Amino acid sequence: MSNWEVFLSPYKQAVEELKVKLKGLREQYQRSSQHTPIEFVTARVKPITSILDKAKRKNMSLDRLEEMQDIAGVRIVCQFVTDIDTIVALVHARKDFKVIEERDYIKEKKESGYRSYHMVVNYSVHTIEGQKDVMVEIQVRTMAMNFWATIEHSLNYKYSGEIPEDIKRRLQRAAEAAFQLDEEMSKIQGEVREAQQILSQQRGST
Amino acid sequence: MSNWEVFLSPYKQAVEELKVKLKGLREQYQRSSQHTPIEFVTARVKPITSILDKAKRKNMSLDRLEEMQDIAGVRIVCQFVTDIDTIVALVHARKDFKVIEERDYIKEKKESGYRSYHMVVNYSVHTIEGQKDVMVEIQVRTMAMNFWATIEHSLNYKYSGEIPEDIKRRLQRAAEAAFQLDEEMSKIQGEVREAQQILSQQRGST
């Protein structure tokens, strides 16, 4: 149809393939009755208007759009903060993903309260025109981080990035509540693991 | 293959149809650029072992399994607590669902800390054997409620329903953190709506 169709085609393909690959991992964990570090996976190709907005904002010429790192985006959402490390290690270990950049907004959260682990990977797709490498941004976060980020994103959209000060403060309080929820969950997770260890030692000693 | 296949067949069909119907509503909200009260929808048919466990626990004979209300289950997860009311009203308004029971565990949360709105509906499916009515349990909750419930469910499973006291206390603290997160989010939601109203009034006065 248009040049956009052709340009976005390998990104669409990459996103579909990563979704199947990551959902496949989750199913393997479930079948093996291990705790799965992947609760759910979502993916999207950035809408054309958002690509154009970002290019303008970043003063990026349209013939260099391939340098934009988040045209293809995949999000992995997990239960516990420690699951994030497991996922990051899994991504690094794969030969079909090549990590080219990483930002840890969990150790160093953004001023807004945003927390997530970001990776940019190089991924190879085969189209009807031949093989092509594209960049895909992978975001890894807990359900609480995701919940908060979803809300912040819609507020940012509504206020075109200029969230009023008082709402910003409320968002920060909500971010703290989300952080608190992750903390409480982590404590439970620890106890669960201890309890499981005790149980398996008891079984071993009989 | 077996009687279970035949027995579960209309439940499987009901679950597939409800998933398409509820996801369809979400897409309609998105296309109309309104706030969607449905963030995501999941659905499942209860595994046979869980049906047998529950029948035993409830002292229910196997020829009365049709009275079990949660063999088919659908879960609707939303962003804000007030979205839950919107969804409950939507379900009541439909002619293809007939609500036969309701329990509001949000106004009256369970001792464990569990919060959710439950409805049981009668739903009519057509199978190769003809028409059949089945019961489907619909659970409606916020993302924070869902997060907490997911964890509680896996702990319950691990401790076969007998969660140790200290872990129970931690779970309750986590439930409070989840509740707090919903509270903070609700406050933001209010401000967002006010802000939108101000904006549209300003537009109207020029």
Added chain:
Amino acid sequence: MSNWEVFLSPYKQAVEELKVKLKGLREQYQRSSQHTPIEFVTARVKPITSILDKAKRKNMSLDRLEEMQDIAGVRIVCQFVTDIDTIVALVHARKDFKVIEERDYIKEKKESGYRSYHMVVNYSVHTIEGQKDVMVEIQVRTMAMNFWATIEHSLNYKYSGEIPEDIKRRLQRAAEAAFQLDEEMSKIQGEVREAQQILSQQRGST
């Protein structure tokens, strides 16, 4: 977004629901290890440009588009010609479909060679605006009829409905070959059924 989004929304929903309902039937046949009269199901909403073309061709004003019978379309493809009768009976027996028109292009094939069984049903969907009845066209055909129709459709598209005479003749010969294939398959089907009957009688007599 536009009026088209709003207008097409219930048709999209109807098509999704029918697809799940009909694919569900196929799976039930497969699970019951009976011969399934449904080989596969496809569905589509007519593209806007095709709706406009047809309205112009039929001299239909745009405020009467709801009278167009094939905006929502579902196709059921089967192995044997006799499967078509089974499917037609299944559609008639359902309370959620109301057959309002039928055309049998198998008994009376079109001059072009086209064969298929067409039904128009009324189907009720619930949207965020409330309940709405829409018409859906259901086409039932064998794999050979479908193969031929796919080719004819792309030729019609390429020649804007004016297929040259010599290609028309070739298409008719292909239609005859497709018909021949259905005939040969029907004969085999008969023998298979006879063979099965003999086998089960032999088992009964021992």
Added chain:
Amino acid sequence: MSNWEVFLSPYKQAVEELKVKLKGLREQYQRSSQHTPIEFVTARVKPITSILDKAKRKNMSLDRLEEMQDIAGVRIVCQFVTDIDTIVALVHARKDFKVIEERDYIKEKKESGYRSYHMVVNYSVHTIEGQKDVMVEIQVRTMAMNFWATIEHSLNYKYSGEIPEDIKRRLQRAAEAAFQLDEEMSKIQGEVREAQQILSQQRGST
């Protein structure tokens, strides 16, 4: 759950990934408004009972099951016989598939009447246990070949491979009818291409 779960896991994953990759190609053809050589794609992992049957029949010990070439199977169905060559070339050109065996049952059809192009490829998947290479059988055929093969397969199943002579003869006649249909379609395809060429030359000369 069992060793079968673990053993079949990478095959399941391979089949899911190939389905997404091949359906992606079809969509790219459709978006580019070129003729798509891929009409539809189906895929399956061989059921455990069929794996065991085949191992027994081939006298293959169970610790050498990895040598069985069709545990993972993908089928690509196309409109025209010449599309098959296009697909075979596409598969050879990819770096993520490595063709290790090929059998052309179109040039040399089986005695039964069976026609199809078979390739066995090596494909690399990443599981939670690490990277693993599996074999996948890719079958390429036209819709007419597929129609016939579907019928033959169910007859073979019913007669446990011992189809009676008279039904075998009928099957061969049906195979000839399917072949005839492909021949007639090929002739039309030729004319369509010629017609298109004439049309584009006319456009060029004005």
